[in-house]
Amino acid sequence: MAASLTALVALDAKFSHLPAPNVDLSPVFPARLCLSLHDNLGAFEAWREALNIDPTTVVHRVQSGGGTRVLKVHGLFAGADIELVGFAPVLVPEPVVNTGAVS
Template identity: 55%
Template sequence: MTGTLTFDSLTVPLQALRLLAADFPHLPAPDIDLTRIYPDRLTLCFHDGLHVFEAWREALSVPPDAVTYTVQGGGTTGVLKASTVYAGAEVHLRGFGDMATDGGAA
């Protein structure tokens, strides 16, 4: 990265976040990650179970076959990942669920 980015450099993901809040106020709130390293990226993480990830995936019309599933934490945590473009921002969805309660893949 060359030079110092300004706050204005994060306009795309911030506008996408504002639209997500307006368009989907009924969905569970995610943990949100913005970074100057990838100024067009917005990452939404869900730690309340894989069903929360699925609700957001469906809302954003991400096809099921675009989702990857892995396991971490010695087999105790299921992880779903998907990406899409929303309002010009690259939106990454990350869902984490307890294998004992979520039963594995969503």
């Protein structure tokens, strides 16, 4: 897990001004560092841009049930595979209420 820990230290040193993500490390994928951001796709975008990850490689999906959108992308930083994930609610427009009034 040396690569992911080294990358985490480097991320903190270089990008401490960015919104704090949730950080996940796993011995199953020792060279991967997962950064997840919740309810703030602007923060996801700021991290994607800071890590210089191509925006065309972002994968978008909506979780089953339709309530949460998920953005996911991978990039390399300081020798580690960075998995960047953003979660945000799917915004549903307010229904238009017909009051019967004529304008």
